Amino acid sequence: MIHSARRLFAATAVASAALLAVTACGSGNQTPNSAPTDKVLHLSFLQDPGQPPDPDVYYAGQGLLLTTNLYEGLLQYAPGTDKAQLQPLLATAWTASPDNKVFTFTLRQGVKFHDGTPFTSAAIKTSFDRRLAVNQGPAYMVSDIDSVTTQGDYAATITLKAPNAVFLDYLASPYGPRMLSPTGLAANAGKDNDQAYLTTHDLGTGPYTLTDAQVGSHYGLASFGDYWGPKPYFTTVDLPVITDTSAQQLQFNNGQLAAVLHDLPSSAVSSYIGNSKFANYSLPTMMSNYFYVNPHKGMFTNQAARVALTQAIDVQQIVQQTYFGRGKAADQVFPPNMMAADFAKQTIPHDTSALKKIVDGLPADQKTVTVGYDSSNPDNQLVGNLIQTQLATVGITAKVQGYPTSQIYGWPGTAAADAPEMLLLAGWPDAPSPYTWGHINFDPDGGLNYLNCSSPDVTSSLAKGRESGASDVFSTAAAQASATGCWLNIADVNDFMVAQPWLKGVAESHVVSEPNSLRIAGLSVG
């Protein structure tokens, strides 16, 4: 018995060694993976979306894939283009008063909620009220509504408390108010305005319904049989949560996933661009990588020093090394595809001489700074490292440090004394209006004014733009913001997606204002 155990052990050890040697020498298959015939679309999340797929709660990135396919609002933006063009969705026609205060809508007929009840004008006020009651991040979009009146089942008028040229953009925004079934809301309200119910169910009208929502593990969608629009090709969408990017790529390469829609690291982007086995897409977004300068610390309390700093950053080098194949150097102050190319131009020549002159005049103990970045964003760590190198050439010693978003979000509204001298963050606007971006980034009460820089001129221009929506007014605001030296738009960042070659409709299903996401109903096999 003992001898046979010894023989077995020896054989197993040798076999294991041989197996490792053989498998280590294996090579990847370059044949394209075959298309599925079961109409199941296998995608994935890298990390959990982080918030429930409740349209009045969800206020982050990758989970837009859920909320935008489960729910619909009155308006939407056209897919497949780099222009944010308003399109009908649950409203088939609309008008705005000249002062942007009163909006009328003709509603689509024959639409059903996922609970089987018909969509009528009654859902508008109920949905807006629910958003206000939940009072989470996106609630501000309906906080200025004065009244909602209905004219029969299929017409409604919304009146605002004050003019707002951006309101239609709010309605079309991926974070904008969605229509939820009044019947379903009433039946499942509980003590939290349906929040518990909508973590695992949905009450929308979209082409898909939520069939599974296991936080941190798996999400699932099924096509809605009574959908008012064209029937989606894929009847089921399988969305496991994969928490490691290497594991995600392995599964995609093996054909287990139809596509990877977000957060591919730079190294993977390069490898997929050169790989004919897969299709890759660099799709337009409104995502910017922004550089914030702290006007409350050290040498950068001086405006001239801040402006000199923005000039000393070699943006072209950063973009080339970080966003190859999926971005370009920004040439507008506002995020890309938001305004016509002639407006809000950002023309900052690369020149280190001014900053070097300032730094040379400083005592040694004032030449050390910290470049902060969002620790969940590896791209910005790379950008920070490049800036560190660039600053070294002018005599500044920079430390690159990651901060969690929960810490970064605590800086706006404070003196920012605990914040670093510089901060790198990638982001996109809630709605494709320069006001939404300018207000939250440049105004003193803006929630993304991380380092608390402000200028009365900028605030005044933005307020005028909010009323009129005029592009030249926002151009003025942009120039005033640049002059503070507090903000530099480094890169226009695309959505880089890879897909199996048989997956059709990827570019056509992508919406410029909805990063990390696709309209799944537009996908098919071909």
Place this chain on the structure above:
Amino acid sequence: MRTFILSRIAAMVAILIALTAVMFVLQRISPLDPVHAQLGGSASQGAIAARRHELGLDRPVPVQFWHYLTSAAHGDFGTSYRTRRPVSTDLVNFVPATLELALCALLIALVLAVLLAFATTLNWPGSGLFRAVLFVGASTPMFLLGILGLIVFYQQLGWVPANGRSSISGAPTGPTGLLTVDGLLAGRFDVVGDAISHLILPATVIALGPAVAIGRVLRSSLITDVDSDYARTAKAKGLGPARILLRHVLRNCVGAALSMTGLQVGLMFSGVLVVEQVFGWPGIGQYIAQSIPVADFPAIAGVTLLLGAVYVVINTIVDLLQAAADPRIVAV
């Protein structure tokens, strides 16, 4: 013995209270702001204040601490800021996955440890290679080992799945939450097989380090005792070396290995946290990893308390077992 047990239980309660206090202090001095992280950049000051009040974050810290402590004593760890569900519900969902993974890893670690100790003590053929493979595996960073395992056994060989606990929809979800056990109880052997295929690679990755640690301690004891008088007597009686090890030496040597196993089980949970990320394992490792960046304090505290309790309980059990094996320990 009774006094010994009571003193250990009292120490355990004191440690958990101290752990909770430390977490509260850390939360207080932490610059993280969960409310801003939840509501985002466009939230009004009113919405932020309302949410802060709703979460009880506007109360004095001692009040928050007392409230947390008394609630936790009743099994209420608060509501996760991220998942918006009671932390206790989240733990009930996530802990079985981690527990199943850890138990499987422990089983593999013990088997490998005994094999390592026996093979190297008795100089079995191939034992050098076996020891080398184990040592290389144990000294490789766990995430790297996980990725390597995926490349070899998922991508190249296609033997195991890459992600999650199960590929079968509609697998039984109760009563234990352990898929292997629930599958057996439901007579679903397909579920059991599928669960094992998902478990085997991540569990082995976790097991290598503890296996080497336990195996080395066991081997060291075996080598010392194999030359002892009683072993020589057994050999003189005509018993083979393996039988001497199994029948006589192992029982005398298992104490030290048992202590090391207790220590490794605690450390194994830290390995579980890393491996869950690589294998998309929906356990408490993933849960806490996603809770930390958004300052989800109730979730972080819930997991920390749970892991602290597990660690203390396991070591208390080990102490009790050792005390049972050697009553002189109680006297000390």
